[in-house]
Amino acid sequence: xxxxxxxxxxxxxxxxxxxxxxxxxxxxxxxxxxxxxxxxxxxxxxxxxxxxxxxxxxxxxxxxxxxxxxxxxxxx
Numbered sequence: 001x002x003x004x005x006x007x008x009x010x011x012x013x014x015x016x017x018x019x020x021x022x023x024x025x026x027x028x029x030x031x032x033x034x035x036x037x038x039x040x041x042x043x044x045x046x047x048x049x050x051x052x053x054x055x056x057x058x059x060x061x062x063x064x065x066x067x068x069x070x071x072x073x074x075x076x
């Protein structure tokens with residue numbers, strides 16, 4: 001995964017220099033999150049289900065500042 005991130009970042013930087021792509025002022029790749037290579041169809045469908053179903057969990061997520069028992073809300 002690190003190789004993929006390195007190569008895509010290098011290609012992007014080359015595009016900024018030689019093709020006039022707009023520069024990205026922050027970090028291009030995220031760090032410390034769950035990287036996963038989809039290996040088969042079952043894996044793909046499991047991930048798609050997560051993507052589709054996950055937004056419904058946002059109202060109760062402790063990182064949601066509008067959630068009733070949010071850690072972010074407690075800091076206000």
